[in-house]
Ligand code: HEM
Ligand code: HEM
């Protein structure tokens with residue numbers, strides 16, 4: 001850690017990991033409700049568990065992104081963070097708001113929560129991923145503004161690198177598109193149309209800038225490859241992201257009452273969206289192969305390479321699988337979507353968060369470069385357990401999805417929804433068992449923070465020539 | 468990457484390309500606003516008889532997080548049946564739909580471990596509004612009349 005103020009990142013990372021655990025526990029509850037329908041019913045209905053699962057995911061990813069920015073912006077700008085106290089204050093506001101919101105989901109019926117938080121004044125609740133009460137949404141906006149001001153000023157007064165500019169643009173975009181969550185028209189078609197301006201333009205637009213910037217930062221640090229080379233790659237990748245991803249939003253405008261031409265725009269542009277993800281994979285492996293030093297943080301390098309591969313698989317391959325309109329006609333809103341959503345979110349955003357945490361946490365905890373070997377071994381075990389289980393969760397959901405499409409939408413005698421769910425329950429059981437393995441991986445991950453912290457550490461060494 | 472492409476060129480492609488395609492997207496959005504009015508049934512929303520009911524129905528739909536279990540035109544959760552076409556599935560009869568909703572929210576505990584819909588405390592007026600809302604959604608003209616079958 002080169003700058004004192006980078007320390008504000010630490011609570012963000014810790015809270016992120018805690019919420020990650022909560023997310024997975026509620027995922028497992030839902031996974032069980034899929035096969036034992038009345039599990040925890042009526043205490044925790046499925047929709048409530050789902051809200052906690054997805055909102056915890058989003059909040060912890062935002063926490064990790066903010067932590068990442070607070071950590072890397074001072075280093076990139078070569079100056080202390082403008083207002084470290086503000087970052088700490090915002091952390092507590094964000095954490096308390098998130099805690100109260102989750103408590104609200106779990107303790108009172110959702111309709112009650114809407115009443116308590118005066119949803120009538122400015123209705124925004126009750127849409128997938130955007131379930132938060134309006135006051136929570138406003139809180140998020142306040143936190144985001146304070147955060148952007150903080151890192152914006154820091155960048156302005158210090159060195160301006162491509163990494164920090166791209167990160168800033170990504171974070172600004174994140175805040176700007178979130179504003180569409182306050183737009184809730186009565187017209188269902190328009191409601192859906194602009195809902196995607198938050199959801200799609202986040203994950204297939206501005207978040208990819210954040211992903212690219214963090215990945216570039218970590219690769220510069222662990223490989224020692226020339227910044228010029230890495231930043232050129234970064235620009236090319238994110239250029240492809242936005243060139244394909246913005247109009248690619250059209251892959252959500254096939255069947256919601258929007259005009260037919262979106263089938264062309266959406267199919268053609270979104271079919272090219274895997275390109276930047278593929279480039280990211282090539283980029284990461286190239287840089288690691290050309291490394292100028294052997295950084296002792298092997299775990300962080302593993303997470304970085306893992307991100308590049310899994311993001312391409314989850315977003316690129318599984319996204320492409322159902323993105324062409326004639327295919328999406330059958331797969332829209334089935335377990336295929338869930339399969340893709342899981343691997344893409346995990347591969348891209350969960351893994352990049354764990355990458356920066358893996359790189360920064362040892363430094364934030366006062367070590368020279370990396371965690372002790374014992375801790376890294378455990379962390380790498382958790383990498384493989386979580387990643388392999390996510391691959392299998394995706395495969396089982398894909399299996400479920402293919403059968404669902406066939407039985408409910410394709411065969412000569414289409415069967416009712418619930419009858420189909422009954423028929424494919426084996427896949428849901430397998431998903432649930434794999435989910436438990438995922439949880440074990442996550443427990444090992446948490447444990448790795450508590451292992452061998454007193455062991456001596458190895459220093460950064462130059463790579464052997466021609467390596 | 469090749470030597471011909473400099474970092475500055477890459478940066479300019481990023482700014483120029485993003486801006487161009489964002490503007491294209493805005494233009495397509497503008498055009499979409501003009502075109503959807505043909506099939507989005509906005510007339511119903513302005514209708515003096517049912518407009519108010521549909522609006523109320525949408526609000527109840529949102530304030531009970533129905534989307535947390537169901538899909539609506541393929542978006543939402545995959546735990547319970549698609550509702551964008553439930554009006555059609557139940558025989559395009561508004562009274563059947565109302566009765567179905569009432570049946571579900573008054574269903575006593577069965578002890579059978581099947582998926583359940585919560586017993587929402589809704590008034591008759593609210594159920595009527597929900598049914599009108601679901602009927603409105605089912606009448607939105609979707610390409611190729613999605614969903615592929617009436618099972619959703
Ligand atoms: C990291 C990037 C990505 C993430 C995190 C992600 C995540 C998701 C999620 C969560 C959904 C479900 C949304 C809902 O609940 O309705 C979804 C839908 C979809 N995604 Fe992605 N996605 C990513 C990239 C991509 C890419 C690159 C493609 C195309 C090549 C793609 C194609 C699709 C399609 C076609 C749907 C709609 C599925 C349906 O019709 O039900 N995604 N994505
Ligand atoms: C890092 C790991 C995970 C991530 C990033 C994640 C993400 C998500 C997302 C984005 C959704 C919404 C899906 C959509 O609308 O397309 C979702 C739903 C769900 N997740 Fe996860 N999840 C994770 C782990 C798990 C685990 C371990 C389980 C359980 C075994 C699980 C079970 C579920 C279930 C049952 C749903 C509901 C699907 C539905 O709508 O019916 N998740 N998850």
Ligand SMILES: [Fe+2]
Nearest residue numbers: 200204249251
């Ligand atoms: Fe998308």
